[in-house]
Amino acid sequence: MVETALFIVLAVVTVITAILVIVQRNPVASAIYLIITLFSLAGIYLLLNAPFIAVIQVLVYAGAIMVLFLFVIMLLNLEKEKRLITRHRRQKVLGVFLGIILLVLIGMIFNSVLLEGSKGKFPPEKVAALGNTEVVARLLFTDYLLPFEITSVLLLVAIIGAIVLAKRQI
Amino acid sequence: MISLSSYLILSAILFTVGVLGFMLRRNIIVIFMSIELMLNAANLAFVAFSRYLNSMDGQIFVFFVMSVAAAEAAVGLAIIMAVYRTKATVNADELNIMKW
Numbered sequence: 001m002v003e004t005a006l007f008i009v010l011a012v013v014t015v016i017t018a019i020l021v022i023v024q025r026n027p028v029a030s031a032i033y034l035i036i037t038l039f040s041l042a043g044i045y046l047l048l049n050a051p052f053i054a055v056i057q058v059l060v061y062a063g064a065i066m067v068l069f070l071f072v073i074m075l076l077n078l079e080k081e082k083r084l085i086t087r088h089r090r091q092k093v094l095g096v097f098l099g100i101i102l103l104v105l106i107g108m109i110f111n112s113v114l115l116e117g118s119k120g121k122f123p124p125e126k127v128a129a130l131g132n133t134e135v136v137a138r139l140l141f142t143d144y145l146l147p148f149e150i151t152s153v154l155l156l157v158a159i160i161g162a163i164v165l166a167k168r169q170i
Numbered sequence: 171m172i173s174l175s176s177y178l179i180l181s182a183i184l185f186t187v188g189v190l191g192f193m194l195r196r197n198i199i200v201i202f203m204s205i206e207l208m209l210n211a212a213n214l215a216f217v218a219f220s221r222y223l224n225s226m227d228g229q230i231f232v233f234f235v236m237s238v239a240a241a242e243a244a245v246g247l248a249i250i251m252a253v254y255r256t257k258a259t260v261n262a263d264e265l266n267i268m269k270w
Contacts, residue, residue: 007172011180022191027199034203048221053232060236065243072247076254095193099186106182120225144230151237158241165248
């Protein structure tokens with residue numbers, strides 16, 4: 001009962017703030033609403049028995065990535081962009097129309113595909129006994145070792161790329 | 171017990187909001203935030219499936235999606251900075267120099 005109530009509250013907060021992200025004129029307000037969205041998603045991950053992912057969501061998304069966004073917004077002078085009025089009225093109507101079609105299509109997939117599969121090796125009781133973080137870590141360093149190492153290379157490439165792009169002169 | 175489909179419906183709504191933001195907004199930074207929304211919708215579907223199919227692989231995938239999102243945000247925002255330095259705008263309509 002409590003779980004359902006929590007889910008409904010978090011889902012409503014997530015959807016409303018997500019919509020506010022895309023309708024706000026001021027990008028700083030958009031960023032703040034996006035942070036609230038990410039926090040409530042972290043709460044939903046907790047409901048789904050994924051505390052490790054929830055913590056990573058707060059640390060990486062709401063922490064690192066959104067701070068980066070806010071920094072860039074502050075570095076750019078966006079006063080004149082705020083008053084920007086789009087001239088493409090038809091694009092707006094068409095966009096909303098296509099968005100609704102997309103939502104209906106995704107819903108149809110959920111209805112047609114059977115959402116059952118062969119169960120995996122980690123029922124909630126076992127994960128609770130071992131500890132969520134331990135299970136994730138064990139999988140990361142055994143079955144998914146190669147992707148994990150490639151991720152570190154990817155992050156290195158991203159660091160170098162960001163520095164090269166942000167430099168005025170190389 | 172909340173059913174799997176309620177999580178998936180929430181994920182679908184979030185994804186659609188992200189797509190709408192991507193299509194309707196002209197500010198590149200907000201377009202970028204819409205991409206983050208879409209990635210989060212995918213993450214939510216991954217975690218929900220991982221919970222209901224008793225498998226941890228979904229959570230590992232979310233871990234990788236997040237690291238890719240972090241790399242993408244760093245490089246993308248650096249590109250936005252570089253574009254702003256040369257064109258002094260973040261309006262996607264005015265960035266048409268590479269348009270055919």
